[in-house]
Amino acid sequence: MNTHNLAQLTHRLCTLGNGQKGLRTQLPVEVTIPAESTDPVIDIRVSDETVDRYGEIISASGWRLDHYRNNPVIQNAHQYGDVIFTLGKALRTEVVGSALVQRWQFAIEANPYARIAYGLYRGGFLNTASVGFIPIRWEDGTQQTAWTRKYLEQELLEVSAVGIPANPNALMLALKSGAVDTQDLDQLRNVLNGVAAEVTRLTKRERNQSLLTSVATRTHTLP
Numbered sequence: 001m002n003t004h005n006l007a008q009l010t011h012r013l014c015t016l017g018n019g020q021k022g023l024r025t026q027l028p029v030e031v032t033i034p035a036e037s038t039d040p041v042i043d044i045r046v047s048d049e050t051v052d053r054y055g056e057i058i059s060a061s062g063w064r065l066d067h068y069r070n071n072p073v074i075q076n077a078h079q080y081g082d083v084i085f086t087l088g089k090a091l092r093t094e095v096v097g098s099a100l101v102q103r104w105q106f107a108i109e110a111n112p113y114a115r116i117a118y119g120l121y122r123g124g125f126l127n128t129a130s131v132g133f134i135p136i137r138w139e140d141g142t143q144q145t146a147w148t149r150k151y152l153e154q155e156l157l158e159v160s161a162v163g164i165p166a167n168p169n170a171l172m173l174a175l176k177s178g179a180v181d182t183q184d185l186d187q188l189r190n191v192l193n194g195v196a197a198e199v200t201r202l203t204k205r206e207r208n209q210s211l212l213t214s215v216a217t218r219t220h221t222l223p
Contacts, residue, residue: 016132017078017080022157023132025052025056025131026052028128030045031121031122033122040105040114042103042106043102044102044104044129046102047100051146051147054148055141055147056147056149056151057149057150058131059151059152060097060100062137062153064136067155067156067157068155072089072090073086073088074090074161075158075160078130084113085113086111087161090105091105093159117161126161128162129161131156131158132158132159133156136152136155
Protein backbone atom coordinates (compact mmCIF):
# COMPACT_ATOMS: atom_id res chain seq x y z
CA MET A 1 0.00 0.00 0.00
CA ASN A 2 1.27 3.50 -0.88
CA THR A 3 0.62 6.83 0.83
CA HIS A 4 1.50 10.30 -0.49
CA ASN A 5 4.11 8.93 -2.89
CA LEU A 6 2.92 10.58 -6.08
CA ALA A 7 6.29 10.05 -7.74
CA GLN A 8 5.10 6.53 -8.56
CA LEU A 9 2.30 8.08 -10.63
CA THR A 10 4.42 10.51 -12.63
CA HIS A 11 3.24 9.14 -15.98
CA ARG A 12 -0.38 9.90 -15.01
CA LEU A 13 -0.01 13.20 -13.17
CA CYS A 14 -1.41 16.45 -14.57
CA THR A 15 -1.91 19.97 -13.25
CA LEU A 16 -5.42 20.42 -11.88
CA GLY A 17 -7.41 23.64 -11.93
CA ASN A 18 -6.05 24.81 -8.56
CA GLY A 19 -2.44 24.27 -9.64
CA GLN A 20 -1.91 21.06 -7.67
CA LYS A 21 -0.69 17.83 -9.22
CA GLY A 22 -3.26 15.08 -9.44
CA LEU A 23 -5.06 12.69 -11.73
CA ARG A 24 -7.99 12.95 -14.11
CA THR A 25 -9.99 10.07 -15.41
CA GLN A 26 -12.97 9.89 -17.75
CA LEU A 27 -15.80 7.57 -16.80
CA PRO A 28 -19.15 6.45 -18.19
CA VAL A 29 -22.07 7.83 -16.21
CA GLU A 30 -25.70 7.07 -15.57
CA VAL A 31 -28.03 10.05 -15.90
CA THR A 32 -31.58 10.32 -14.56
CA ILE A 33 -33.98 13.25 -14.55
CA PRO A 34 -35.52 14.03 -11.15
CA ALA A 35 -39.25 13.65 -11.53
CA GLU A 36 -40.02 16.15 -8.78
CA SER A 37 -38.00 19.04 -10.26
CA THR A 38 -38.80 21.50 -13.03
CA ASP A 39 -35.35 23.06 -12.81
CA PRO A 40 -32.54 22.27 -15.29
CA VAL A 41 -31.03 19.52 -13.14
CA ILE A 42 -29.90 15.94 -13.62
CA ASP A 43 -28.88 13.25 -11.18
CA ILE A 44 -25.64 11.67 -12.30
CA ARG A 45 -23.45 8.84 -11.15
CA VAL A 46 -20.02 10.32 -11.71
CA SER A 47 -17.78 7.50 -10.52
CA ASP A 48 -18.20 3.95 -9.33
CA GLU A 49 -15.89 1.02 -8.67
CA THR A 50 -15.69 -0.30 -12.23
CA VAL A 51 -12.30 -0.62 -13.92
CA ASP A 52 -11.52 2.47 -16.00
CA ARG A 53 -9.53 2.74 -19.23
CA TYR A 54 -6.28 2.89 -17.25
CA GLY A 55 -7.09 -0.43 -15.59
CA GLU A 56 -7.70 1.37 -12.29
CA ILE A 57 -10.48 1.37 -9.70
CA ILE A 58 -11.54 4.25 -7.47
CA SER A 59 -13.01 3.07 -4.15
CA ALA A 60 -16.20 4.98 -3.42
CA SER A 61 -15.67 4.84 0.33
CA GLY A 62 -12.33 6.63 -0.12
CA TRP A 63 -13.70 9.88 -1.52
CA ARG A 64 -12.86 13.01 0.50
CA LEU A 65 -15.37 15.67 -0.54
CA ASP A 66 -14.98 18.68 1.76
CA HIS A 67 -12.64 20.65 -0.51
CA TYR A 68 -14.83 20.19 -3.58
CA ARG A 69 -18.02 21.05 -1.70
CA ASN A 70 -16.56 24.50 -0.93
CA ASN A 71 -16.79 25.35 -4.65
CA PRO A 72 -18.80 22.63 -6.41
CA VAL A 73 -18.64 23.94 -9.97
CA ILE A 74 -19.17 21.80 -13.06
CA GLN A 75 -16.75 22.72 -15.83
CA ASN A 76 -16.58 21.81 -19.50
CA ALA A 77 -13.63 19.53 -20.23
CA HIS A 78 -11.64 20.77 -17.18
CA GLN A 79 -11.25 24.23 -18.74
CA TYR A 80 -10.85 27.13 -16.31
CA GLY A 81 -9.63 30.00 -18.48
CA ASP A 82 -13.01 31.73 -18.86
CA VAL A 83 -16.37 31.81 -17.09
CA ILE A 84 -18.01 30.45 -20.24
CA PHE A 85 -16.59 27.05 -19.37
CA THR A 86 -18.55 26.93 -16.10
CA LEU A 87 -21.69 24.98 -16.94
CA GLY A 88 -23.28 24.98 -13.51
CA LYS A 89 -22.83 23.59 -10.04
CA ALA A 90 -23.39 20.44 -8.04
CA LEU A 91 -26.29 20.84 -5.64
CA ARG A 92 -25.43 17.55 -4.01
CA THR A 93 -22.25 15.46 -3.90
CA GLU A 94 -22.25 12.26 -1.87
CA VAL A 95 -21.29 8.61 -1.84
CA VAL A 96 -24.20 6.22 -2.21
CA GLY A 97 -23.29 2.55 -1.99
CA SER A 98 -20.38 1.97 -4.35
CA ALA A 99 -20.77 5.18 -6.35
CA LEU A 100 -20.09 8.90 -6.18
CA VAL A 101 -23.34 10.64 -7.17
CA GLN A 102 -24.25 14.25 -7.79
CA ARG A 103 -27.13 16.47 -8.76
CA TRP A 104 -26.02 18.95 -11.41
CA GLN A 105 -27.80 22.26 -11.94
CA PHE A 106 -27.05 23.88 -15.30
CA ALA A 107 -26.76 27.67 -15.70
CA ILE A 108 -28.95 27.67 -18.80
CA GLU A 109 -30.07 31.30 -18.41
CA ALA A 110 -26.52 32.63 -18.27
CA ASN A 111 -24.50 30.37 -20.55
CA PRO A 112 -25.37 28.90 -23.97
CA TYR A 113 -22.75 26.21 -23.34
CA ALA A 114 -24.79 25.14 -20.31
CA ARG A 115 -28.03 24.98 -22.31
CA ILE A 116 -26.42 22.72 -24.88
CA ALA A 117 -24.81 20.56 -22.22
CA TYR A 118 -28.12 20.15 -20.40
CA GLY A 119 -29.88 19.18 -23.62
CA LEU A 120 -27.21 16.64 -24.55
CA TYR A 121 -27.17 14.95 -21.15
CA ARG A 122 -30.95 15.06 -20.75
CA GLY A 123 -31.45 13.61 -24.21
CA GLY A 124 -28.95 10.81 -23.63
CA PHE A 125 -26.47 12.04 -26.24
CA LEU A 126 -23.63 12.40 -23.74
CA ASN A 127 -22.85 9.70 -21.20
CA THR A 128 -19.40 10.47 -19.82
CA ALA A 129 -17.96 12.73 -17.14
CA SER A 130 -14.47 13.27 -15.76
CA VAL A 131 -13.15 13.66 -12.23
CA GLY A 132 -9.93 15.31 -11.08
CA PHE A 133 -8.51 14.15 -7.77
CA ILE A 134 -5.41 13.82 -5.61
CA PRO A 135 -4.60 10.22 -4.65
CA ILE A 136 -3.84 9.73 -0.95
CA ARG A 137 -3.66 5.95 -0.53
CA TRP A 138 -3.67 3.18 -3.10
CA GLU A 139 -2.54 -0.37 -3.71
CA ASP A 140 -1.09 -1.88 -6.85
CA GLY A 141 -2.64 -4.89 -8.50
CA THR A 142 -1.11 -8.27 -9.08
CA GLN A 143 -1.36 -10.91 -11.77
CA GLN A 144 -4.38 -12.24 -9.91
CA THR A 145 -6.37 -8.97 -9.92
CA ALA A 146 -8.43 -7.54 -12.76
CA TRP A 147 -7.04 -4.06 -12.04
CA THR A 148 -3.57 -2.54 -12.07
CA ARG A 149 -4.20 -0.07 -9.25
CA LYS A 150 -6.95 0.59 -6.71
CA TYR A 151 -7.28 4.01 -5.09
CA LEU A 152 -8.34 3.58 -1.47
CA GLU A 153 -8.46 7.24 -0.45
CA GLN A 154 -8.58 10.31 -2.70
CA GLU A 155 -9.53 13.98 -2.51
CA LEU A 156 -12.02 15.20 -5.11
CA LEU A 157 -11.09 18.56 -6.65
CA GLU A 158 -12.85 18.69 -10.02
CA VAL A 159 -15.86 17.33 -11.85
CA SER A 160 -16.26 18.05 -15.52
CA ALA A 161 -18.64 17.40 -18.37
CA VAL A 162 -16.89 15.89 -21.38
CA GLY A 163 -17.29 16.37 -25.12
CA ILE A 164 -19.23 19.64 -25.41
CA PRO A 165 -19.43 20.57 -28.20
CA ALA A 166 -16.56 18.40 -29.45
CA ASN A 167 -18.82 15.56 -30.62
CA PRO A 168 -20.50 16.75 -33.85
CA ASN A 169 -22.50 13.53 -34.25
CA ALA A 170 -24.03 13.98 -30.81
CA LEU A 171 -24.88 17.59 -31.62
CA MET A 172 -26.48 16.63 -34.92
CA LEU A 173 -28.61 13.92 -33.33
CA ALA A 174 -29.57 16.26 -30.51
CA LEU A 175 -30.66 18.89 -33.02
CA LYS A 176 -32.77 16.39 -34.94
CA SER A 177 -34.45 15.19 -31.75
CA GLY A 178 -35.10 18.70 -30.44
CA ALA A 179 -32.91 18.25 -27.37
CA VAL A 180 -30.77 21.18 -28.58
CA ASP A 181 -32.11 24.24 -30.36
CA THR A 182 -30.37 25.93 -33.29
CA GLN A 183 -30.76 29.24 -31.45
CA ASP A 184 -28.57 27.85 -28.65
CA LEU A 185 -25.86 26.98 -31.16
CA ASP A 186 -26.10 30.43 -32.74
CA GLN A 187 -25.73 32.10 -29.34
CA LEU A 188 -22.81 29.86 -28.48
CA ARG A 189 -21.10 30.71 -31.77
CA ASN A 190 -21.55 34.43 -31.08
CA VAL A 191 -20.10 34.07 -27.59
CA LEU A 192 -17.11 32.09 -28.86
CA ASN A 193 -16.52 34.62 -31.63
CA GLY A 194 -16.53 37.36 -28.99
CA VAL A 195 -14.04 35.44 -26.86
CA ALA A 196 -11.80 34.88 -29.89
CA ALA A 197 -11.94 38.58 -30.80
CA GLU A 198 -11.02 39.57 -27.23
CA VAL A 199 -8.09 37.14 -27.21
CA THR A 200 -6.88 38.57 -30.53
CA ARG A 201 -7.19 42.12 -29.19
CA LEU A 202 -5.28 41.35 -26.00
CA THR A 203 -2.60 39.44 -27.91
CA LYS A 204 -2.13 42.37 -30.30
CA ARG A 205 -1.93 44.82 -27.39
CA GLU A 206 0.65 42.69 -25.60
CA ARG A 207 2.67 42.36 -28.81
CA ASN A 208 2.59 46.15 -29.35
CA GLN A 209 3.56 46.75 -25.72
CA SER A 210 6.46 44.34 -26.07
CA LEU A 211 7.60 46.13 -29.24
CA LEU A 212 7.44 49.54 -27.55
CA THR A 213 9.39 48.26 -24.57
CA SER A 214 12.04 46.79 -26.86
CA VAL A 215 12.38 50.05 -28.80
CA ALA A 216 12.57 52.10 -25.60
CA THR A 217 15.23 49.80 -24.18
CA ARG A 218 17.36 49.94 -27.29
CA THR A 219 16.97 53.75 -27.50
CA HIS A 220 18.03 54.09 -23.88
CA THR A 221 21.19 52.07 -24.46
CA LEU A 222 22.32 54.03 -27.52
CA PRO A 223 25.62 55.97 -27.00
